[in-house]
Amino acid sequence: VENRHASKSLADYAVTLTVREDGRVISTKLLPHLRLAAGRDTVISLKPYLPKLKPGAEYLATISFTLPQAASWAPSGHEVAANQFALTGLAPQAPPAKTYPAVAVRDEATAYVLAGKGFQVSINKATGALTSYRWQGTEQLAAPLLPHFTRPLTDNDRRGWKADKKLKEWFTAEPKLQSLTLDQANPSRPSLTSTYSLIDGKTTVRVTYTLNGDGALRVAYALTPAAGLPNLPKVGMQCGIRRSYDQLSYYGRGPWENYNDRRYGADAGIYTQSLREFADSYVVPQEYANRTDVRWMQLANKQHAGLLVVADSLLSMSAWPYTEQNIQQARHTNKLQDAGFLTLNIDLAQMGVGGNTSWDAQAAPIEKYQLPARPYAYSFYLLPISGKKNAAALANSIKF
Structure with missing residues (x-):
């Protein structure tokens, strides 16, 4: 995570992790505040906050930074930054073993x-x-x-x-x-x-x-x-x-x-x-x-x-x-x-x-x-x- 603010810490934002399984939201968790100073970057581990990932499914995660309280320029919950990324690749789908009628x-x-x-x-x-x-x-x-x-x-x-x-x-x-x-x-x-x-x-x-x-x-x-x-x-x-x-x-x-x-x-x-x-x-x-x-x-x-x-x-x-x-x-x-x-x-x-x-x-x-x-x-x-x-x-x- 990189804080590109000129002077503002990321501690002022609520950080949420949302996980989708095959497109549907299955988990939304509030992460600890990131006390990251302006101009600095850090690496955080998401593993403790992830649900169990099933084989054969596609998982996508989104990290979102929002305002915990209303500001003069935006309401509470306003999203300031977010990014979605893949936790797995596309789910491989093996064709079902099935006998079809003649056409x-x-x-x-x-x-x-x-x-x-x-x-x-x-x-x-x-x-x-x-x-x-x-x-x-x-x-x-x-x-x-x-x-x-x-x-x-x-x-x-x-x-x-x-x-x-x-x-x-x-x-x-x-x-x-x-x-x-x-x-x-x-x-x-x-x-x-x-x-x-x-x-x-x-x-x-x-x-x-x-x-x-x-x-x-x-x-x-x-x-x-x-x-x-x-x-x-x-x-x-x-x-x-x-x-x-x-x-x-x-x-x-x-x-x-x-x-x-x-x-x-x-x-x-x-x-x-x-x-x-x-x-x-x-x-x-x-x-x-x-x-x-x-x-x-x-x-x-x-x-x-x-x-x-x-x-x-x-x-x-x-x-x-x-x-x-x-x-x-x-x-x-x-x-x-x-x-x-x-x-x-x-x-x-x-x-x-x-x-x-x-x-x-x-x-x-x-x-x-x-x-x-x-x-x-x-x-x-x-x-x-x-x-x-x-x-x-x-x-x-x-x-x-």
Whole structure:
């Protein structure tokens, strides 16, 4: 702990240690006062204050310094400084030893259709996209799931460093399906791989959809760009889901929006928000509502039916009631039109916000918060849900 005050001791603050297990707070303890003079630093041991850590769980700790009494400039309990850090790594999840029912595969004129008891998935032959995901008779998708590389321009992007011009290849990229391959070697886990070419053949994207007999869908994405291409705005996928799925729960950084260069003030935890709370737009419409380090996210209606997204590692995610094109073109919020569905971004990463200036090239994110053109790969799971379920428990059980 380092006291960067010019003259004030840390003894004037209450120090609290909060521990989260898999995102949920399990322990909050008041630590002894730190009588640390200004300009000095020290090392403290947290071991006596930690709960028992279980194998197979992820633990995060937050140390917070607050005012024990009201001051002229802030109320009692006001947080002056805090920091969250990992006590363990991400919890390793071994796939459950389970035998799944066989999945039926139909080769239709325009799509491959994979189906089991109560669910059906369609992959379009012309686009290679996931175009339908029906669960208990209810369609989950409103727009296809496809590789996606852009974001609505921020003020820094548009007025500052002109991201759409400097990264033009990605902003104008149109993936073209080269092949669609079916693999039925495992009848209970058939897969389809869509291979795309873009930027005049300089980049390849492969997306593999694997469906198990319980209806969970694994999506594996791999991007291979040629040398010499500019940095990417985003590495990810985008789709549309039901508009009624406007109640969100997630395990990631929050509760407010955050980006890879704007996230240290957003602690990782489990948050529950309405779409209005989750996605608070700007006066000038632009990229917004992103969350980083997402382990899982559930989007549901008020009857608890919805869609669960589970990361194999960490995701960057957002949801909007508008299309990206509408956000990009609108210059004021009164020009935003509800799309009738939610745009869902399921990304590996997005470039930072930047903002050293807002009017020239210095508005760009600094280099470590940009995405160089190199190979990227990630995967995630989709599972529709019905009824009130424990999303955290489901997230740990659907992987295969």
